[in-house]
Amino acid sequence: MSLQSKSLNILLTGASGYLGQHILHALLTKGSIANEDASIFVGALYYRSSDLSEAIESFITSHTSVCSVQCQALDFTDKAAVYQFLNSSSQRWDVCIHTAAMASPKVCQENPSLAMAVNNPIIFFQALQQHNPSLRLVALSTDQVYEGTDPPYRETSPTVPVNVYGATKRALEDTCQQYFAQSGIVLRSSILLGPLAPFVPAHDTFLHFVSSRPPPQQTTYWTDERRNVLAVQDAVQIILHFTCRDTKSVGVYNMGGLHSYSRIEMAQAVFAYHGYDTSESLQPASKAQCQPQAKEVPSPLDISMESAQLMQILPSRPFKSLEQIIQSTFAPQEANDPIIVFSGLQDIYDPNHRPLGQLRWRCAPDSWSPTTGREGCDGSWRVEDNKLIVYPAAKKDYWRKTYYEPLLLKDDGAVLEYADLHADQHYTVEVKFDLVAAAQFDQAGIFIRCDAEHWIKTGIEVVDGTPRLSCVVTNEFSDWSTQYWGSFRHLTPDTILVQDVEMRVHCRGTSFVVEAKMGVKFDFIRISHLRVFPDKFAAGVFACCPEDQKGGCATFHEFRVVEGSVMDHNADGNHEE
Known part of the structure; x- marks a missing residue:
C-alpha cells in the first residue's frame, strides 16, 4: 500500500x-x-x-x-x-x-x-x-x-x-x-x-567514541579494517x-x-573537525598488532x-560524505529537538589516573589510604562492557550536621560527575543502575552538587535490611526522606540485589524534582530547593558505603544529561477557595 x-x-x-x-x-x-x-x-x-x-x-x-x-x-x-x-x-x-x-x-x-x-x-x-x-x-x-x-x-x-x-x-x-x-x-x-x-x-557511534578521546589521550585505531x-x-x-x-x-x-574508510582515517577526520593535533594522540596499528584483542571476535578486514x-x-543519490556526516553529528541541533548535554559512560577509562574526558571523580573510591577502623578500605572501580562498576570505599558518605551525635560531617563519598551545568537552565539527569548491598546504608544513585553545603543525593539505600527509595536534600543541614521499594531479592541472607533501577532528576534552576520508575512509568518522589545561587552546578552518579565494605557495589548501565525537562507537574496558580 x-x-x-x-x-x-x-x-x-x-x-x-x-x-x-x-x-x-x-x-x-x-x-x-x-x-x-x-x-x-x-x-x-x-x-x-x-x-x-x-x-x-x-x-x-x-x-x-x-x-x-x-x-x-x-x-x-x-x-x-x-x-x-x-x-x-x-x-x-x-x-x-x-x-x-x-x-x-x-x-x-x-x-x-x-x-x-x-x-x-x-x-x-x-x-x-x-x-x-x-x-x-x-x-x-x-x-x-x-x-x-x-x-x-x-x-x-x-x-x-x-x-x-x-x-x-x-x-x-x-x-x-x-x-x-x-x-x-x-x-x-x-x-x-x-x-x-x-x-x-x-x-553512541564510532564518531562519538573518537570525540570522547581528545588529546593528550592516546588511542590505537586499526589501519586495515575498512567499511x-x-x-x-x-x-x-x-x-x-x-x-x-x-x-x-x-x-x-x-x-x-560512497567511500570506505579505516578506523584511523575516521578518527583523523573527527580530529580535523575539532581542530585537534593528530600527531601523538592517534596511534595507527594493524589488527595483527592488537592481538589478542583482535582475535576475540572474528571480523572481516575490508x-x-x-x-x-x-x-x-x-x-536521487542520498549519500553524505564523511565530512558532512561529522558536521551533522557534532553541529548544534535544531530548535525543539532534545539536546543531549552528556550521554553514556564512554568517557570513563581505566583507573590509572588518566583524564576522564567530560567526567571527573569527586573522591574516587580507590584514592584513599586506609586509616584506623578500616575507613577508606576496599574501594575500587572499573569499566566493563560499557558499564561502570563501583565498590565504594568503607565509611565514606555525604551528610551534614542533622540528628547524629557527635556532630556528623561527611563529604567524601564516591561521585563521578559532569560539572559544567548552568544554574539558569533546565536539565534532566537520568540514570539506570543495579545495587548489591551487603551492609547497613549501602547506597547508589544520582548526585546533584552546588557546593559542600548545598547538594542532593537520591537513589536506593538499604536501611535495616530493606532497600528504600532515598533522597537527602542538604541546605547546610541534611534532610533525609525514604519510601518503600519493593523490587529486590536476596543473594545471601545478608546481601540484597536491586536491579534495573531507573531514576531521573529534573533541574530547573536550583529547584529539583526527583522521579523513580516504578513499573512502567516514572512516579513523582520529591520537589526540593537548594538555597544557593551558583553560576554552575554538577550532576553525576554516586555510590557510598557509610559502614564497613562487605561486598557492596553499584553497576551503572546508563547516565545522561539532557537539556529541558519532560516533567509535567504544574499548579493552577490559584489555591484560594
Whole structure:
C-alpha cells in the first residue's frame, strides 16, 4: 500500500535502537515522506524495557504530527507472544520495517543459538506472512555477510561470513526470500554514523567514541579494517523511500556510503573537525598488532561495498560524505529537538589516573589510604562492557550536621560527575543502575552538587535490611526522606540485589524534582530547593558505603544529561477557595 491511499500502518521493530529511533523521528516529523496529508500509524516494537513510550508521548505533545505511535515490548522468539500480538492488533499491518537485531558481534559469538533465533526470526516472519500475505517487508542486513578478502563487494559477490553475527544476518536474507519474495527488500547496511538517538539513550557511534578521546589521550585505531560509512539520516531516507514510495522493488541491495574508510582515517577526520593535533594522540596499528584483542571476535578486514544497484532505483543519490556526516553529528541541533548535554559512560577509562574526558571523580573510591577502623578500605572501580562498576570505599558518605551525635560531617563519598551545568537552565539527569548491598546504608544513585553545603543525593539505600527509595536534600543541614521499594531479592541472607533501577532528576534552576520508575512509568518522589545561587552546578552518579565494605557495589548501565525537562507537574496558580 502506498501513501496515495491516505493511510498506512507501519510495524517498526527495534524501535528503541539507534536506527529505529531515527526512523521514528522522521515519521513523526514527516521527514522523507511524500504525502503530508497521509495518516500514518506506527506500531513501535522493542525487546527490553524502555522509556520510549513516554519520550514519544512528550515529543508528540510539543510537536505537530499526524503520525500516531503505539509502543510495545515483544520477544520475537516467543511464538505465543508473537501470535497474540498480531491476532489482537486492531490494525492490519501494511509494512514492516525490520531493524531489530542482536547487533554486537561479541555477544553473538558468545550466544550463537540465541543470536540465530533473534537475528533470523522465522516465527515472526511466518506470523507476519499469515497476518497479511501481501505485507511489504523492509529488512536490515549487514555488510558483514562478506568475507573481507576481495573488495569491493557487489550483490553478486559470494557471501562467506566469518563470524556468528554475519551468519545470522545471511540466514535472515534467506528467510526474507522464503516468505516475502514478491514484497520484501533487504538492505545490507554498512556502519551507521550520525547524531545521537533522538528519544532515549542508545549506543553512541564510532564518531562519538573518537570525540570522547581528545588529546593528550592516546588511542590505537586499526589501519586495515575498512567499511563504507553511511549517515543514519541517509539510511532513514532510503528505508522510508521503500516503505512509502517504492513498494515494488524487491531483492537484496548493498546500502553503503560512497567511500570506505579505516578506523584511523575516521578518527583523523573527527580530529580535523575539532581542530585537534593528530600527531601523538592517534596511534595507527594493524589488527595483527592488537592481538589478542583482535582475535576475540572474528571480523572481516575490508568489506568495502559498491551500492550502484541501489542508486539505480533511488530517485536521487542520498549519500553524505564523511565530512558532512561529522558536521551533522557534532553541529548544534535544531530548535525543539532534545539536546543531549552528556550521554553514556564512554568517557570513563581505566583507573590509572588518566583524564576522564567530560567526567571527573569527586573522591574516587580507590584514592584513599586506609586509616584506623578500616575507613577508606576496599574501594575500587572499573569499566566493563560499557558499564561502570563501583565498590565504594568503607565509611565514606555525604551528610551534614542533622540528628547524629557527635556532630556528623561527611563529604567524601564516591561521585563521578559532569560539572559544567548552568544554574539558569533546565536539565534532566537520568540514570539506570543495579545495587548489591551487603551492609547497613549501602547506597547508589544520582548526585546533584552546588557546593559542600548545598547538594542532593537520591537513589536506593538499604536501611535495616530493606532497600528504600532515598533522597537527602542538604541546605547546610541534611534532610533525609525514604519510601518503600519493593523490587529486590536476596543473594545471601545478608546481601540484597536491586536491579534495573531507573531514576531521573529534573533541574530547573536550583529547584529539583526527583522521579523513580516504578513499573512502567516514572512516579513523582520529591520537589526540593537548594538555597544557593551558583553560576554552575554538577550532576553525576554516586555510590557510598557509610559502614564497613562487605561486598557492596553499584553497576551503572546508563547516565545522561539532557537539556529541558519532560516533567509535567504544574499548579493552577490559584489555591484560594
